[in-house]
Amino acid sequence: MKDIDYMKLALTLAEQTRGQTSPNPMVGSVVVKDGAIVGMGAHLKAGEGHAEVNALKMAGEKAEGATIYVTLEPCSHYGKTPPCADLIIEKQLKRVVVATVDPNPEVSGRGIKRLRDSGITVDVGVCEAEAIELNRMFFHFIQTKRPFVTMKTASTLDGKTATVTGESKWITGEEARLDVHRDRHIHDAILVGIGTVLSDNPALTTRLPNGGRNPIRIILDRHLRLPESSQVACDQAAKTWVFTTEHASSEKEEALRMLGVDVIRLRDYSIPSILKELGKRRVMTLYVEGGQEVNGSFIKERAVNQVITYVAPKMIGGKNAPTSVGGEGIPSINQALELQVIDVVQVGQDIKITSLVKEG
Numbered sequence: 001m002k003d004i005d006y007m008k009l010a011l012t013l014a015e016q017t018r019g020q021t022s023p024n025p026m027v028g029s030v031v032v033k034d035g036a037i038v039g040m041g042a043h044l045k046a047g048e049g050h051a052e053v054n055a056l057k058m059a060g061e062k063a064e065g066a067t068i069y070v071t072l073e074p075c076s077h078y079g080k081t082p083p084c085a086d087l088i089i090e091k092q093l094k095r096v097v098v099a100t101v102d103p104n105p106e107v108s109g110r111g112i113k114r115l116r117d118s119g120i121t122v123d124v125g126v127c128e129a130e131a132i133e134l135n136r137m138f139f140h141f142i143q144t145k146r147p148f149v150t151m152k153t154a155s156t157l158d159g160k161t162a163t164v165t166g167e168s169k170w171i172t173g174e175e176a177r178l179d180v181h182r183d184r185h186i187h188d189a190i191l192v193g194i195g196t197v198l199s200d201n202p203a204l205t206t207r208l209p210n211g212g213r214n215p216i217r218i219i220l221d222r223h224l225r226l227p228e229s230s231q232v233a234c235d236q237a238a239k240t241w242v243f244t245t246e247h248a249s250s251e252k253e254e255a256l257r258m259l260g261v262d263v264i265r266l267r268d269y270s271i272p273s274i275l276k277e278l279g280k281r282r283v284m285t286l287y288v289e290g291g292q293e294v295n296g297s298f299i300k301e302r303a304v305n306q307v308i309t310y311v312a313p314k315m316i317g318g319k320n321a322p323t324s325v326g327g328e329g330i331p332s333i334n335q336a337l338e339l340q341v342i343d344v345v346q347v348g349q350d351i352k353i354t355s356l357v358k359e360g
């Protein structure tokens, strides 16, 4: 096997941990000695051992003189765990193959430098594009201190999210709805507007055949209208954070707090300051499940990194039937939010389009 094959194996190990390492990246590692794999590992959870630590534990004595493949530069800092670069030096590996540099300002090249300074051969850039793509969300978070925002919409082929009478249930099929739950599972937080809570009373939990992780439920609620009887306020299934303004009622705040809801008052109630606060609270990935108004505000602020669109092969028409994005709208095509489609798949009868928002 060649370098590229071992690195692909390390990337596969990392990929399997999607959704469970936040706010840390997904990282995989393989240790090879005399053409045999002697250790493999992935970083499973923030606060626990890094990929190299797990792979080297498996390799034991065989690590000496071996080559280690890592999908991200070995760290050089004391975070929740000690530096991996030091462990690699201590275990006397001969060569380190790295897919890409760690953009974390605490690392960013220092891990590689430390290894090279101690006489270890370090090769950087094997499967680099795949490694960057794998951790796109972590890279965004560590560089901007804001969550990576994915906006999800579901509409008919003629672009409608509900009928003229407001019926919006079951636009997409069962498979697409299951797919949404898979995406909820891998996100730290899910966000909706108070309008969605008042009209649908959603649980916003992850319901997959084998369980699943519930994202933090975030409600944008300027006037603190969230009913104490709503599922997100009282079912205790997951954390609920409500963003509101300084003017909201203190009694209502107290009542919601008694139910375990976290009420966050912002002096500057805006999408950018909400994202800043979420970044501070270590939310790395945010899944925006809309409401027309909320989607409109995110588009207006250009605060979206990725869009996932489900399109159902149905037509309902109606001049006044809603579409996914409300608000004032962008007046001119040359100011449109430009997207690049990166994936198109059919999910049951529906089509899932994943697009990245072009930078700049």
Ligand code: AOF
Pocket (backbone or CB within 6 Å): 023, 024, 025, 026, 027, 028, 042, 043, 046, 047, 048, 049, 050, 051, 052, 072, 073, 074, 075, 078, 079, 080, 081, 082, 084, 102, 104, 107
């Ligand atoms: C690695 N291997 O498997 C991971 C790395 O708080 P800590 O100690 O877990 O450090 C977290 C930072 O370490 C994280 O932000 C990222 O820069 C790096 N993650 N590094 O060498 C790994 N998960």
Ligand code: ZN
Pocket (backbone or CB within 6 Å): 050, 074, 075, 076, 082, 083, 084, 085
């Ligand atoms: Zn490390």
